Amino acid sequence: xxxxxxxxxxxxxxxxxxxxxxxxxxxxxxxxxxKNVLLQDIVPGFKLDFIFHPNIMTASGNRAxxxxxxxxxxxxxxxxxxxxxxxxxxxxxxxxxEKDGKKYxxxxxxxxxxxxxxxxxxxxxxxxxxxxxxxxxxxxxxQGVGEILQANKIKTPLINIPGCPPHPDWxxxxxxxxxxxxxxxxxxxxxxxxxxxxxxxxxxNCPNRAxxxxxxxxxxLGDEGCLYELGCKGPITYADCSKRQWNSKTNWVIGCGAxxxxxxxxxxxxxxxxxxxxIIDVEVPANKRTKRIQKK
Amino acid sequence: xxxxxxxxxxxxxxxxxxxxxxxxxxxKDASISGTMFRGIEIMLKxxxxxxxxxxxxxxxxxxxxxxxxxxxxxVEEYAGLKDKIPVNGILLRNLILGTRSIADHIxxxxxxxxxxxxxxxxxxxxxxxxxxxxxxxxFLQQGYSRPFLPRDEIDYRFDTKTTNMVVGHYIxxxxxxxxxxxxxxxxxxxxxxxxxxxxGGVSQRLTADRITEFIWRLEEIADFVKNYYLPDVIAxxxxxxxxxxxxxxxxxxxxxxxxxxxSNGNYNDHLFKGGLVNNIDKYSKINIDNxxxxxxxxxxxxxxxLYPGEGKTEPTADKKEAYSWVKSPxxxxxxxxxxxxxxxxxxxxxxxxxxxxxxxxxxxxxxGTNISNMYSVAGRHLARVLSANxxxxxxxxxxxxxxxxxxxxxxxxxxxxxxxxxxxxxxxGALGHWLNVENGRISNYQVITPTSWNASPKDKxxxxxxxxxxxxxxxxxxxxxxxEILRVIRSFDPCTACAVHLVTPKKNLIGKYKVV
Numbered sequence: 074x075x076x077x078x079x080x081x082x083x084x085x086x087x088x089x090x091x092x093x094x095x096x097x098x099x100x101x102x103x104x105x106x107x108k109n110v111l112l113q114d115i116v117p118g119f120k121l122d123f124i125f126h127p128n129i130m131t132a133s134g135n136r137a138x139x140x141x142x143x144x145x146x147x148x149x150x151x152x153x154x155x156x157x158x159x160x161x162x163x164x165x166x167x168x169x170x171e172k173d174g175k176k177y178x179x180x181x182x183x184x185x186x187x188x189x190x191x192x193x194x195x196x197x198x199x200x201x202x203x204x205x206x207x208x209x210x211x212x213x214x215x216q217g218v219g220e221i222l223q224a225n226k227i228k229t230p231l232i233n234i235p236g237c238p239p240h241p242d243w244x245x246x247x248x249x250x251x252x253x254x255x256x257x258x259x260x261x262x263x264x265x266x267x268x269x270x271x272x273x274x275x276x277x278n279c280p281n282r283a284x285x286x287x288x289x290x291x292x293x294l295g296d297e298g299c300l301y302e303l304g305c306k307g308p309i310t311y312a313d314c315s316k317r318q319w320n321s322k323t324n325w326v327i328g329c330g331a332x333x334x335x336x337x338x339x340x341x342x343x344x345x346x347x348x349x350x351x352i353i354d355v356e357v358p359a360n361k362r363t364k365r366i367q368k369k
Numbered sequence: 370x371x372x373x374x375x376x377x378x379x380x381x382x383x384x385x386x387x388x389x390x391x392x393x394x395x396x397k398d399a400s401i402s403g404t405m406f407r408g409i410e411i412m413l414k415x416x417x418x419x420x421x422x423x424x425x426x427x428x429x430x431x432x433x434x435x436x437x438x439x440x441x442x443x444v445e446e447y448a449g450l451k452d453k454i455p456v457n458g459i460l461l462r463n464l465i466l467g468t469r470s471i472a473d474h475i476x477x478x479x480x481x482x483x484x485x486x487x488x489x490x491x492x493x494x495x496x497x498x499x500x501x502x503x504x505x506x507x508f509l510q511q512g513y514s515r516p517f518l519p520r521d522e523i524d525y526r527f528d529t530k531t532t533n534m535v536v537g538h539y540i541x542x543x544x545x546x547x548x549x550x551x552x553x554x555x556x557x558x559x560x561x562x563x564x565x566x567x568x569g570g571v572s573q574r575l576t577a578d579r580i581t582e583f584i585w586r587l588e589e590i591a592d593f594v595k596n597y598y599l600p601d602v603i604a605x606x607x608x609x610x611x612x613x614x615x616x617x618x619x620x621x622x623x624x625x626x627x628x629x630x631x632s633n634g635n636y637n638d639h640l641f642k643g644g645l646v647n648n649i650d651k652y653s654k655i656n657i658d659n660x661x662x663x664x665x666x667x668x669x670x671x672x673x674x675l676y677p678g679e680g681k682t683e684p685t686a687d688k689k690e691a692y693s694w695v696k697s698p699x700x701x702x703x704x705x706x707x708x709x710x711x712x713x714x715x716x717x718x719x720x721x722x723x724x725x726x727x728x729x730x731x732x733x734x735x736x737g738t739n740i741s742n743m744y745s746v747a748g749r750h751l752a753r754v755l756s757a758n759x760x761x762x763x764x765x766x767x768x769x770x771x772x773x774x775x776x777x778x779x780x781x782x783x784x785x786x787x788x789x790x791x792x793x794x795x796x797x798g799a800l801g802h803w804l805n806v807e808n809g810r811i812s813n814y815q816v817i818t819p820t821s822w823n824a825s826p827k828d829k830x831x832x833x834x835x836x837x838x839x840x841x842x843x844x845x846x847x848x849x850x851x852x853e854i855l856r857v858i859r860s861f862d863p864c865t866a867c868a869v870h871l872v873t874p875k876k877n878l879i880g881k882y883k884v885v
Contacts, residue, residue, distance in 0.1 A: 090405055097560070132519050133378050134375035167406075208424070294569065
């Protein structure tokens with residue numbers, strides 16, 4: 074897809090306390106494939122221009138830092154952040170680069186780049202809500218991007234694309250929706266997640282749902298049946314994995330016989346209880362989200 | 370004397386900084402810093418041992434599956450399940466680790482390292498029928514250049530025709546990466562962060578059609594490894610042949626046994642043999658009790674070097690002689706490099722397998738070099754592609770050993786107290802997890818990752834770590850474009866999130882400290 078009258082949208086992608094899993098997930102997008110995203114219009118008439126991405130750009134060191142320094146000259150860029158932002162001790166737990174002897178933390182870069190951005194995308198549960206980086210006892214004071222923007226009164230529109238990792242369709246599908254419908258027409262839930270992808274519970278569309286309704290529960294891993302007794306967080310987790318599946322529908326978590334870990338939730342990983350133990354203090358199916366802490 | 374600081378090092382995993390002292394165009398000293406940390410090991414305390422597989426995979430989203438396998442292996446030893454894992458479970462772990470490691474190596478050579486050797490801008494002059502190259506040409510003709518520009522001044526050496534061919538492979542590698550991850554996901558559940566690798570085995574139930582689909586999906590991946598990746602690495606080694614001498618490193622190698630295979634039906638043999646290699650080609654067995662972590666130049670309280678199962682993490686951020694959050698793993702007090710180079714050479718020298726012998730020797734003879742030049746930038750790339758070749762030749766056979774409809778996982782039962790060790794050959798080398806459990810919950814968890822070995826700082830005897838040794842002595846032509854340093858560092862395939870997850874910072878101490 075190429076169109077000569079296209080609108081070019083600069084993309085700056087920066088990384089906090091991440092594991093790069095959000096990137097390796099994104100690399101596995103199929104339609105569009107990553108080569109299409111880099112080289113062609115993502116939707117007809119709109120070209121993403123990756124001006125900064127630590128894992129694919131040629132430049133290192135000073136030349137890379139100059140791009141960020143000059144970012145204010147870029148009009149209407151989209152800022153994508155993956156990884157959490159540590160806040161203890163002025164954010165020194167994640168230093169992303171250095172220029173002329175000055176070190177820049179992910180906290181400083183976020184505060185510098187977010188105000189002028191067209192929109193901010195917090196990619197992955199760490200960027201959206203703190204995620205694994207903020208797991209108990211959260212040694213570095215890791216926070217999600219939303220908390221940082223709010224605390225610093227930055228009004229740039231924010232979309233959260235949680236998941237550990239997020240599905241590549243959730244990222245590119247959201248960008249496509251913004252480009253085709255306009256940002257103001259993209260419906261978000263209370264946690265700023267696009268309803269298109271996070272509007273329903275895993276449980277609602279789970280192929281094991283019939284087992285659940287019949288009361289046929291797997292007693293140990295490898296058994297046939299619903300995985301609820303083995304710790305499945307599907308009944309309280311909003312995402313479309315059960316319909317969309319993963320890696321071009323080759324498999325998905327519940328499909329491989331493992332319980333859903335609830336990775337798109339703000340409470341992940343601590344407030345959902347042990348991964349392989351049954352959730353016990355919540356009515357199933359749950360229609361309302363509440364903080365759920367498993368009894369120890 | 371001039372100091373070159375490169376931060377960020379891009380096209381790697383994570384946040385890495387290199388500082389090199391250069392005199393008269395030669396690197397005299399180098400120090401390596403990882404500049405991000407989370408404190409994963411402290412987060413593991415108090416959790417269900419089974420949950421470690423979920424948390425430790427998030428140490429690294431580029432190579433999570435070896436963390437999964439090391440973690441469940443440690444838990445299985447603690448839980449007394451080590452010898453009870455069904456054959457299906459053993460084979461599925463080989464298939465998941467093997468397929469994902471191949472994807473990882475392809476990602477590393479093309480997407481991460483490739484732009485150090487090939488210039489996509491030359492595709493402007495392409496006149497052929499390759500659709501990917503024509504797409505790139507059209508992209509360039511419209512005036513687009515990012516993320517390929519800006520860049521350093523790089524001494525690209527391939528002629529335009531070869532460049533265009535390899536750039537075509539660079540784009541194709543993106544597709545192959547996706548397809549290899551899809552194949553492994555048939556058994557692993559999703560990429561990244563497999564859900565199917567669990568304490569007791571692998572949770573994926575097996576059907577004949579799933580096994581067959583996996584075997585068919587291998588065809589294209591094997592073709593790419595043998596007919597694109599291997600020839601391209603050999604072409605780089607021949608064309609950039611000074612890099613067979615550059616970046617020698619410490620020239621001691623360490624590897625763990627990996628990929629359980631069966632010679633007599635009981636799966637206690639291994640595809641890659643663990644061991645040590647010293648003096649270029651002297652193989653000896655490894656005893657993991659000799660591994661210690663030295664803290665002399667790391668921001669932790671001094672103590673005698675400790676065995677990782679007893680490892681301490683008491684940060685002292687104002688420690689003067691320290692310059693890294695990475696500890697210094699040492700074997701018998703000596704510096705060791707880990708990675709595919711170690712796995713391939715330990716197996717070549719220690720196992721005497723004619724197939725592996727032939728593969729190593731034929732590729733060396735095609736390049737026109739010998740085993741001593743494996744200790745180099747080009748040698749590390751070669752070892753990585755040989756590792757991918759050795760694995761890809763085994764995958765179909767392992768898949769055919771699977772038994773459809775038979776168990777893949779054994780029921781987990783946990784004692785209150787105990788300990789376990791899990792070792793594995795990750796794509797980047799020797800990975801170890803050390804687990805202690807009290808009252809059914811994790812009381813201590815220590816991880817020594819491949820990049821901890823390779824990116825380690827100097828130790829109590831002043832011995833620099835492997836990256837540092839590989840940099841010291843190399844020539845840098847242009848300090849504004851230190852491409853030689855970047856090629857050396859990238860040849861190790863750094864994974865910084867892995868290396869620097871070890872710390873448990875204490876707030877009151879950290880205030881005095883500035884990240885260097």
